[in-house]
Amino acid sequence: MLAIVREPIDPARLDAALRDDVFGAIVTFLGIVRSRADDGRSVWALEYEAHEFMATAEFEKIASEAYQRFPDVRLTIVHRIGRLDVGEIAVAVLAGSPHRGAAFDACEYAIDEVKSRAPIWKKELYADGEERWKTNACGPHERAG
């Protein structure tokens, strides 16, 4: 499954949908709304938006690249948009593979590429009432969080 969704993400459902008898490993990454911004400010919610058609197309490209790099890996990439509270899942990336090494590598590759390439934006809503669009400043190989 490669999708932009508006409803809450249920990792158990995504895991069940990805299961395959040939997979000995599924690695799951969940990106979760946290209460502190990188500069320490208190965050009460995030607002996500996406160019849905282009974001889904980018997920398809990333999944295809991952399949080239890590044979026999299959990816699930689901990103939620709308207003999300602290503790809610914003993005889920699952990588299924016969062996764990490729699953770990593909999962990390996919989330790095999603963050750096997919046309998705988030606004941090701070406890003091201010808000700011937050850009992923890091390149794909510097993982701030």
Added chain:
Amino acid sequence: MRVSIAAFAGVRELLAECPAVLDLPDGATVADAWKALEARQPALVPLAASTRLARNGQLVSRGETLGHGDELALLPPVGGG
């Protein structure tokens, strides 16, 4: 010809008061469309270098020619995940 504008994040907010369509002369390029948007909203000027543009879902260079009915998407630096 008429082009629809799909703006996102901070660029969307800057254009919130503007119509979501642009009327341009036939043969207008992506650069012409951006210039017309800058005329509506001068705060876009400093964002020219960082905003990527897509025509009907495909990233395009500024020299590309637009057609009637195209969607021009304005994509500021991303922040997903």
